Amino acid sequence: xxxxxxxxxxxxxxxxxxxxxxxxxxxxxxxxxxxxxxxxxxxxxxxxxxxxxxxxxxxxxxxxxxxxxxxxxxxxxxxxxxxxxxxxxxxxxxxxxxxxxxxxxxxxxxxxxxxxxxxxxxxxxxxxxxxxxxxxxxxxxxxxxxxxxxxxxxxxxxxxxxxxxxxxxxxxxxxxxxxxxxxxxxxxxxxxxxxxxxxxxxxxxxxxxxxxxxxxxxxxxxxxxxxxxxxxxxxxxxxxxxxxxxxxxxxxxxxxxxxxxxxxxxxxxxxxxxxxxxxxxxxxxxxxxxxxxxxxxxxxxxxxxxxxxxxxxxxxxxxxxxxxxxxxxxxxxxxx
Amino acid sequence: xxxxxxxxxxxxxxxxxxxxxxxxxxxxxxxxxxxxxxxxxxxxxxxxxxxxxxxxxxxxxxxxxxxxxxxxxxxxxxxxxxxxxxxxxxxxxxxxxxxxxxxxxxxxxxxxxxxxxx
Numbered sequence: 001x002x003x004x005x006x007x008x009x010x011x012x013x014x015x016x017x018x019x020x021x022x023x024x025x026x027x028x029x030x031x032x033x034x035x036x037x038x039x040x041x042x043x044x045x046x047x048x049x050x051x052x053x054x055x056x057x058x059x060x061x062x063x064x065x066x067x068x069x070x071x072x073x074x075x076x077x078x079x080x081x082x083x084x085x086x087x088x089x090x091x092x093x094x095x096x097x098x099x100x101x102x103x104x105x106x107x108x109x110x111x112x113x114x115x116x117x118x119x120x121x122x123x124x125x126x127x128x129x130x131x132x133x134x135x136x137x138x139x140x141x142x143x144x145x146x147x148x149x150x151x152x153x154x155x156x157x158x159x160x161x162x163x164x165x166x167x168x169x170x171x172x173x174x175x176x177x178x179x180x181x182x183x184x185x186x187x188x189x190x191x192x193x194x195x196x197x198x199x200x201x202x203x204x205x206x207x208x209x210x211x212x213x214x215x216x217x218x219x220x221x222x223x224x225x226x227x228x229x230x231x232x233x234x235x236x237x238x239x240x241x242x243x244x245x246x247x248x249x250x251x252x253x254x255x256x257x258x259x260x261x262x263x264x265x266x267x268x269x270x271x272x273x274x275x276x277x278x279x280x281x282x283x284x285x286x287x288x289x290x291x292x293x294x295x296x297x298x299x300x301x302x303x304x305x306x307x308x309x310x311x312x313x314x315x316x317x318x319x320x321x322x323x324x325x326x327x328x329x330x331x332x333x334x335x336x
Numbered sequence: 337x338x339x340x341x342x343x344x345x346x347x348x349x350x351x352x353x354x355x356x357x358x359x360x361x362x363x364x365x366x367x368x369x370x371x372x373x374x375x376x377x378x379x380x381x382x383x384x385x386x387x388x389x390x391x392x393x394x395x396x397x398x399x400x401x402x403x404x405x406x407x408x409x410x411x412x413x414x415x416x417x418x419x420x421x422x423x424x425x426x427x428x429x430x431x432x433x434x435x436x437x438x439x440x441x442x443x444x445x446x447x448x449x450x451x452x453x454x
Contacts, residue, residue, distance in 0.1 A: 027389070029401075030362065033408045034381050037363040062383045204393075 004143065018080040040105070103263070119171035152237045157183045158215035165217045172225045173201035176242070179221065183214045190243040197244055199226050234317035249316045252301060260309040262330045269333075290326060291319040337378050348431060349388050350377065352414065352421060361409040362388060388412060396421050417420045 035056050042052035160183045167175050173189070180187040191201060205224045209217055222231040222242065227229055232248040234241045263278040272278035284302050287295050294300040302315035313323060354365050354372075366384055369377045391397045396418035402409050414422070437444075 027385070028383065029408065030410045031381070033410065034363050034385070036379075036407065059380050181406075 022148075033059075034036065059134075065176065150156050153238055154240060157185045158213065158240075160214050162209070162212060162214055162217055165207065167207045167210065167221070167224075168204050169204040169206055170203055171202040172199070174222070175205050175221055176218075179214065180219060185214070186239040188241050190241065190247065193243050193247050194231070197226065199231075232318065234321075236317070245318075248292070249318050252311065252314055252316055253320070254314045255320050257311040257313065257327055258309070258328065259306065259311045262327060263306075263309060265330075265333060275309065279309075279311075282306065282311065286313075286323060286326065290322045291315065294319055338376050343377065347379075347383070348387055348391060348427065349422065349425045352385065352391065352418055353426065355397065355412060355414045355418070359411045359413045361411050365412075376441060391418070 035053075038056040038059065039049070039052045042055050043049060047055065070180050089194065093289075123285075162182065177298070179185070203225045205221055207217075207220055207224050209220065212220075218240070219235070222233070225231065230245045231242060232245040232264075233243070234248055234251075259279075259282065260275075260281065263272075263275040266272040266278035266281070267275055272281060283306060286304050287297060291300075291302070292298060294302040296303055302313070302319060303311045304311065306312070311323075311327075313320065315323075343427065348349075350369065351365060354360060354368055362381070362384060365388075366379055368396065369379060370377065392412075394401060397412045397416060398415050399410050399412050402411060
């Protein structure tokens with residue numbers, strides 16, 4: 001029973017490691033050797049073999065976290081494994097693997113593998129990934145008056161579906177270049193900023209994807225390159241700019257959003273008595289749900305005002321992207 | 337166990353320094369670190385192996401497998417590059433410690449010192 005548990009743990013771990021079978025086997029062999037040493041020591045201290053296995057696996061910790069620390073994890077949802085001995089009674093959560101193919105080998109479904117291991121506990125939340133700064137339906141202008149046409153071209157490019165996208169230890173710079181060429185995209189990377197979090201052009205990326213949008217491939221590539229320090233991107237002037245999330249949230253710019261329709265809808269629905277009141281409520285709404293810490297009211301540097309039915313906002317690309325999404329969603333509400 | 341945030345920046349250096357004394361396998365490294373730190377550096381296997389893997393990819397350590405007495409072991413040894421890195425990083429770490437130690441002297445009072453604790 002315990003030997004099987006050990007092997008199951010290693011198998012499940014190996015599944016998370018999106019690397020070559022040879023490397024996977026190497027890591028697996030090393031971890032098995034380590035577990036053996038640990039078992040020997042625990043049993044010398046008087047534990048039964050089952051108890052020793054439990055302790056040893058406990059010391060290893062979370063399989064998904066461990067795999068991530070090997071810097072090869074590229075799936076959106078993390079799978080947490082309880083290392084307790086109550087394997088049989090642990091319930092299985094629904095597995096969602098989206099458009100990704102996990103590993104190369106298996107014909108066996110992940111659910112089956114988890115059942116065999118009996119250890120899957122709960123679904124983690126979505127892993128923080130790159131944030132899209134694209135415009136959706138609400139037109140926006142940056143402070144230099146450029147329109148969103150460059151952004152639409154980028155959005156179209158990112159919407160393209162890639163039949164297959166396969167990277168094995170591909171240097172990050174190369175991976176991004178290839179992606180850019182595949183969908184005719186302009187990508188610029190703030191390498192200096194990335195160097196500050198220890199990421200260089202040759203950071204190896206391994207991913208196997210089929211039938212995903214270029215946007216998804218891009219986000220997962222960035223995540224695979226830097227699982228712990230999320231990278232982000234902003235779209236401006238027809239160029240996808242990749243930088244650290246930290247920089248993304250600190251580069252402030254002023255953008256203008258046409259909100260006449262949203263304001264009028266608010267009045268038509270009876271939620272506001274006048275467009276002036278609707279404007280005030282819109283700004284309050286934005287302060288409350290869009291990067292709440294970023295506004296001067298909360299000690300940040302951001303500001304938002306409505307003037308002549310134009311929403312004028314000064315904030316980071318991240319906040320702007322959230323505002324665009326918010327306004328696009330509000331625009332879908334029509335008065336009866 | 338020292339606070340994670342304090343340790344985080346020094347882990348690779350500490351692991352490399354352990355290899356200065358000679359070849360080691362993973363389990364040995366964990367035990368040695370625990371002992372030499374008086375128990376204050378007690379790493380999990382899940383922390384150590386990714387570090388070793390990263391150091392291997394960076395060319396700072398080289399490895400070989402050896403099966404002896406029924407045990408399968410992966411031995412790690414410093415490369416030339418690894419040695420240079422330890423020397424460089426240790427010097428920088430030392431400079432950092434002296435600098436911060438100096439700045440903290442008022443907070444630490446007259447007992448501020450950088451001598452090893454034991």
